[in-house]
Amino acid sequence: MLEAALSALVHLWSIELWFYMLLGIVGGLIIGVIPGLGGVVGMALYLPFLFSMDPYTGIGMLVGYIAVGQTSDTFPAVLIGVPGSAGSQATILDGYALARKGEAARALGASFSSSLLGGVFGAAVLLLVIVAARPFIHALKSPDLFMFTMLGIAAVGVLVRGDYLLGLTSALFGVMLATVGGAPAVPEYRFAFGELYLYDGLHIVVVALGLFAVPEALELLIKRTPISRHGRVKGGLWKGFKETLDHKFLVWRSSLLGTIVGAIPGLGASVVDWIAYAVALRTVKDSEGFGQGDIRGVIAPESANNAKEGGTLIPTLVLGIPGSATAAMLLGGLIILGINPGPEMLDQQLDMTLTVVWALVIANVIACVVCFSLSDPISRLTNVRGEFLAPVLIVIFFAAAYQSSQHLGDIIAMLGIGVFGYVMRLLAWPRAPLIIGFVLAPGLERYLHLSMSVYDFKWMEFLSVRITGLFILLILIGLPAARLLGIARNRRPHSRGSSS
Amino acid sequence: MIPSEMLLRLVVCAILLVGAVFYTIEALSFELEARYVPLLAGAGATLLLTLVVIREVVRIVDYSMGERRALTQTLEGGSEVKISSAMAIASIKYIGWMLLLLVFVWQAGLLVAGPIFAGVFLRVDSRVSLRISVSVGLGLLGLFLFLGEVVDFRFP
16 A cells, blocks of 8 residues: 555656646636636546546646636635636635625635645545555455446436436436447447447547537527626735634534535535535534625635545545546546556556545645735636637537547537537536446446356345445435425425415 | 426427437347346436426426416426527527538538637627637637647547
8 A cells, every 4th residue: 555655656756747737737727717617628628638648647637627626716706706616606605705895815815725725635535535445345346336336326316416307317318328339248339320430439528528518618608798807816815824724623624524525426516515604604603794704604615625526536436436527527537548447446556546646635735826826817817708718619629529539420429419418508407417327337337247247146135235225225215205305394384374 | 378498398308208218129129238238227217207207297287277386496496497589599509600610620620620610700709809819710720739749639
């Protein structure tokens, strides 16, 4: 273990890796700051770069990008009251209130420093879990891994924000898309309809760009958001930094919460900041100022949403089950780099897995330094108008999609999936489960094939399989039932109230 | 009159249901080992989409019987959706722009088509000055050449 950790650290000391990590960090900062462009869009844009990279450099770039997304999205949240991503919604309450009082720099300073501490905390927990989980992971057999993958799909489908029926359907559509092309283990081409392009199946880059990037570009063009002018970010950054250190227990508490929530597949990004905010509101002294510019209302969600990244990587790296769309794309990226997700990542490829942890820590530190030193110029990016950016992005999406198999079919497939993704966005259907289902499907099929080859149908009698099956049933039936009961209970007093 | 978003939701769900049924039937024709996962996913999606379609029909019936709140409430108090005709027209217009780029790329290649498309789009649709649109086009060409050299990007 120690040897792998040192080997990972040694691999990090290369100029090429640092260059690409900086590229990831700068891209993450820019994309996070521009309102309307989510972190998933940027991730989809980075994937095509991986085809010509060595694994360590690729990991550095991807993790650099992931680590800063939740730091830079605070700029639009604080300065113009628009969340840069789902994870910065709660920051608006107090961050924007502080900005209106002329204390934007103070809010940003507190945000950057709490993001740094949260990010490092998440990475530390990730490392501890990797160490603790190794013996357990080695004991897992293919039927267990099949059931864990099923559990991941079920959890993501049900727990993702929005309609759970559509969430599950979306996850299954992801699995369906992934079955296009050659079947594993048997010489059969499925759903190719004689099209040569489809024989190799759809590539994650094409699906990710279509599902997230094209709809966002269309949205930028259609909504035509007006420019929101804001004042300059000057002074006060260090005051915010000091205040974060003064509230260190709040930082650790929120970071722990963020890591735990992040580790639950499907729950992460959209709720973690609200949960941290609500817990802070209930647990700190003198919380009357919350919502009117209390610095603790910035520190709590920002520590939590950066710590969440470490938490999300726990199921992703330990079990090969991504808990969010970004994690699914990271996993897709690791596959492009030649890394097999799943138990191998804690065994033969442990040094690469630990590179992720080190890169997460280093990227968080660099992001904090960059944000502190360049906060004023970075903040000006919030003025970029979406409709000016969109045509350039569309052309870049075309080029990025083409890198998957260098066939015009890549672009056509991206546009087709893009239209579907836009309809999903329009109807507010969850898209994250689709990409997660897509990424998990090959593993699902591989583990099922192995289980059937080795144990025939007897694997279904394993105790561990039955326990996981029970969990899946609980998630599929228990959670929606509990939610429906909750709604029914909430409606009753309301209807009584309205009748009286 | 039934709102367009409700109808759109129903139509999309129905199309997806037909697709899922077709997928499941097609999956039955594969060899045994190649059909397990497609069958599992297809049958699951068919079942779930049937439930969703039934729910959407019930919602539309509820709405037409005066239950107007059905528009904004999903089963567990979910999302609000508003689709105007202007939005629909704009969506079709921009998807048309993308298809135009696709044809242009097919005919002239992305290195030529991409920068010209970005410049023309900015000039015609976003009404940006000629100087800026030409600069953006040239900048994009420069970026592509850089990516081709440094990261070995290929272009159609």
